[in-house]
Amino acid sequence: MDKTSLIIPKPKSCAFCAYLKNQRPFTFVFKNEDIAILVTREQRGNPHLLVIPIRHVETLLEITDQEASNLIIGVKNAAVAIEKEYKPLGISVWQKNGVPASQSIGHVHFHVAGTLEKGGTEWEDVPELPLEETEKIAIRLRPYFKEA
Numbered sequence: 330m331d332k333t334s335l336i337i338p339k340p341k342s343c344a345f346c347a348y349l350k351n352q353r354p355f356t357f358v359f360k361n362e363d364i365a366i367l368v369t370r371e372q373r374g375n376p377h378l379l380v381i382p383i384r385h386v387e388t389l390l391e392i393t394d395q396e397a398s399n400l401i402i403g404v405k406n407a408a409v410a411i412e413k414e415y416k417p418l419g420i421s422v423w424q425k426n427g428v429p430a431s432q433s434i435g436h437v438h439f440h441v442a443g444t445l446e447k448g449g450t451e452w453e454d455v456p457e458l459p460l461e462e463t464e465k466i467a468i469r470l471r472p473y474f475k476e477a
Contacts, residue, residue, distance in 0.1 A: 336428045337427060355463075356460055364400060365381050366380050366406075367381065369440075371456075372451075374445060377440065378411070378440070379440060379441075386436065387437065407441040415469075420441065422440065423439070424439045
């Protein structure tokens with residue numbers, strides 16, 4: 330794809346790629362050759378997951394049709410697992426492209442979160458959970474996925 334007009338975050342290395350390569354610890358609910366579903370350490374919902382492509386792709390504008398299909402299926406499956414296990418009254422899905430849209434990691438990703446008791450999701454700062462706590466969330470959700 331040709332260069333886009335979007336301003337993309339440019340860290341020295343991609344955090345998501347480091348997690349996928351097991352260079353940095355992170356909690357996975359599901360992973361196959363196309364996508365991964367992770368439990369974010371910053372829980373903005375009940376619970377809050379990330380759906381990412383395995384291939385490093387900076388924005389939604391650059392994913393292939395097959396990646397788009399795999400990602401939306403992953404988003405749907407994450408939402409189904411959250412609804413079945415946590416019974417939220419709503420589910421939020423969001424995705425950002427470019428620094429002006431508040432994209433902070435230059436690797437396309439979808440957020441999928443059960444709403445909080447008060448409604449919505451938390452947009453203020455939230456504490457970062459230790460991996461032991463994110464693993465507890467993953468343990469509850471993994472039975473809803475065929476491959477892991």
